[in-house]
Amino acid sequence: MEKKVFIKTFGCQMNEYDSNRIYDSISKIGYNKSEDQNNVDCYILNTCHIRDKAKEKVFHEIGRVKKIYRGKTKPVVVVAGCVAQAENQEVLNRDPYVDIVIGPQSYHKINDILKTYVNKKKIEETEFDSVSKFRYYDGIENKNNSVSAYLTIQEGCDKFCHFCVVPYTRGPEYSRPFNQIINEAEQLVKNGVKEITLLGQNVNAYYYKENSKLYKLSDLIAYLEKFNEIKRIRYTTSHPKDMTEDLIECYKNNKKLMPFVHLPIQSGSDRILKLMNRKHKVKDYLDVYFKIKKLNPDVEFSSDFIIGYPGETEKDFSDTMALLEKVRFVNSFSFIFSPRPGTTAANLKIINREIAKKRLAIIQEKLFKNQIELNKSMENKNIEVLVENKMLGQNKLFGRNKYLSSVIFESNENIIGNLVDVKIINSNQNTLFGEIRKKMKAA
């Protein structure tokens, strides 16, 4: 019998990718994707554990689901993702409304688990088994047919930054076989996808050897560029230590690789980077930055910053602000340090919250100003936009420019999936508003 499933996704792009693959998988046992979360047989929460707030959101959401289904038939409630992996049995103990807990490396078992969960016995599955997971994904069609799609090529992390849960929630670094990735890219192309974003917690650590041939991220980019149908290629998230020369060189010649590098630095102080166990210095980061800028001045950088890491002094913070004078970061993220259980920094003395909040406000003001300036600099210019979708109930289309900024413009034309030329009329911090000039390349 046909059943309905809704997945609520939290956290990073890797969770979005997994949620789509879970839909692909469980459609094989009769679960169809529903847009209406109020009336389903199975409710999956794909969760994030990166900061405490992210984790707490999950338990609020379970409370909300309980309310929705009060007086109705209870759906099977599944907690998947990084909270599932980190807290496993604890999730079941904390809220008996949850029926199944499944970690991100066990999704190849989800169909069997849902089939065997006939009645009332709670299930917890949090084994690390990336090989089986991706072999399983390889055997089921990726049905994603959006204009822009994610494709996970690497998972996990061996770097163990002292603040971070990822090595514990996603396990050791694993790179998918090259051919598996290409097969999946071909499926996406067949579905009409025009932009592929290659994903990994350390995507630029991608390293796959077969028959004495070594494949790196730069090889994947070069291979994907040959597909006529693919208009744009992106990758995220990178670690500065793995920005190797071959990858840097891609910014010289590759026409489809977008000139936008998301490269988290976390702090502009070498002292703090060392305390964080980041394995790179500010100079290493700047070397990469200047090399890429020299090859292609059009490239813009974005970053992640952790503010108020234990031990961060005024001097350390002013070093971070000084870095922002050297690099005009755009589209960046900044958060106050959140202690995560099980990580090395979990029990360090945290700095005064008010001071951390003030520092966050200062850095965000600067980062937002950069964003506003970049967007303003595009006003009255024609920029290339990949049209992703029509905005609900409006005569407007939504797309993104090369730096991943949102662009909204009026049009009645059927141009979703096309690269078009849009004249920017107006902008704010988050969005560019424009009018269509001409279609650039046929889709």
Ligand code: SAM
């Ligand atoms: N692998 C990437 C790298 O090397 O920078 C980062 C991936 S992590 C999933 C995304 C971002 O979350 C990090 O760059 C960091 O800024 C932030 N983050 C991770 N742990 C955090 C914590 N305990 N508190 C605040 N922010 C955190």
Ligand code: SF4
């Ligand atoms: Fe987390 Fe990135 Fe550090 Fe790995 S490299 S521990 S994912 S911040």
Ligand code: F3S
């Ligand atoms: Fe969150 Fe897990 Fe991604 S902790 S950021 S969902 S890898």
